[in-house]
Amino acid sequence: MDVLERSMEILRAYPLCDSCLGRLFAQLGYALENAERGSAIKTLLHMKLVTEYRQGADVSGDLKSLARVHRPTRRFLASVGVAVEDSQCYICGGLTSSVERYAKDAVVQLSGVDFETFAVGTTLPREVLERESEVVKRFLISTGESIKHEINRRIGREILKLLPGKKVDKQRPNVLVRIDLVTGKVDVVRNPLLIEGVYLKLSRRVSQAKKFGDVKASLLEKLAHVRDLYGGVEHLIHVSGREDSDARMLGPGRPLVIEVKNPSRYRGLPGRYEDGDVIYIPRGFTVREEIRRLKDKAKTDIKLYRALVYSENPLTETDLAKLGELTGKTILQYTPRRIKRLSPRKRRTRMVYELAWRLVSPHVFELYIRCQGGLYVKEFIHGDGGRTTPSVAEILNTYLEVLELDVLSIE
Incomplete structure (x- = not known):
C-alpha cells in the first residue's frame, strides 16, 4: 500500500492534523517537517479525490473524511452544497500547533547561565501518548517518530534561533530545558x-x-x-x-x-x-x-609507598633482609580496627609486588612498598593485632609503629 492509500485509510478512521499525519511517515523523504509532509499528503489526496469526483466516481465519503482536517476540501464540498465541520486532531487535540512558543519562556529561564549545549525534554498529557499509540498499533506504522520527539526537536530548533551559537547535545547537555505541556510550566535543570x-x-x-x-x-x-x-x-x-x-x-x-x-x-x-x-x-x-x-x-592500580617505621626491638640489615619473603605475597586483611565499625567482618586480599628497605638506625627503618591498590599499608606493616597476615611485624617479630607514610606514585 502506498503512502496516499495508507493515509486515506487512516483519515477515514481518525481526523489528524498535518503534523500528526506527517509524523506517521517521518522516515520517508528528507529535510521535511512533519507538518509539511502531512500537508503535502492532504494536498495530493485532495487533488486525486476532486478529480475522481468530477469524473463521476463516488468518493464523497473520502472527501468528507479529508474535509474534516483540510480547508481546501471543505471549500470544495461547500461549493457543491455539502457542509463539513472542522474537526480537532484525534491525537494531539491541537497541541502541536504552537509548541514553539515555549522557546521564549525557556530563553528567559536560561538568562544568566553561561552554557554551550542544551537538550529539551517534555512531559505530555498521558491521553495524547495513548491515542498516538492506538493509531500506530492499529495501522502497524513502522515509518514514524514519536510526538514527544517531534515536539522536543521543534522547541530546540526555536531555541537555537533565539540563542545562536548554542548546540543541542542529547547525551550530555550542560542544561536541560524541561517543559510540562500539561501545566505549561518551563524550567531549566543545570547539570553538574x-x-x-x-x-x-x-x-x-x-x-x-x-x-x-x-x-x-x-x-x-x-x-x-x-x-x-x-x-x-x-x-x-x-x-x-x-x-x-x-x-x-x-x-x-x-x-x-x-x-x-x-x-x-x-x-x-x-x-x-x-x-x-x-x-x-x-x-x-x-x-x-x-x-x-x-x-x-583504584582497586587495580599499582601504588608505591614510602614508610618511616619505628621498631621496639633493635634491628640489623640481616633482620630487614627477611622482608624479602613478602615479595609477591598475597596479603589477607580484615577491616582495620580503626575503621571496623563500618564493616568489622569484611576481609580483602591484596598483592604486595616488591619491597625495598633501608636501615636508618637500630630502631628506625625506611620501607618502600609496591603493591596493589586498596592495601591497608599501615596495617600491613604493624599487623593490626593479627587482623593482617602476613605482615612486616610478623616477619620481624617485633612491635612496629608507622611514623610517616607517603604515596610516591600511582601506576
Missing part, C-alpha cells in the same frame, strides 16, 4: 559540571573530605574556589582511592574529579592551585563514566 585533574597533598594534617581530630583542613574545602568559579551551589570530589589524613600524596599526584552542582557557568578551566598544603592541577572537562572508571581503577 565535571572537571578531571590530579592533586598532591604536601601536609600531614589535611584529609580528603571531612575534618576530624587534629586535621586542619580538607581537600574538599581547599577546592571550594572551583565551585565559586562556576557559580555552583555545592561541590563534591570523586577520588581514585584515598590516603590517610596524615599521609602525603606525592609524585605525579592522585586523579580526581570535581563535581560542581547547579553551576551558572560551563566554560573555561580553573587554573593550577597551590597553597603549601595541596597542589591541584586541572586537566579538562569529563563525563560521569570517568567517575566510575576512577573508582574501579
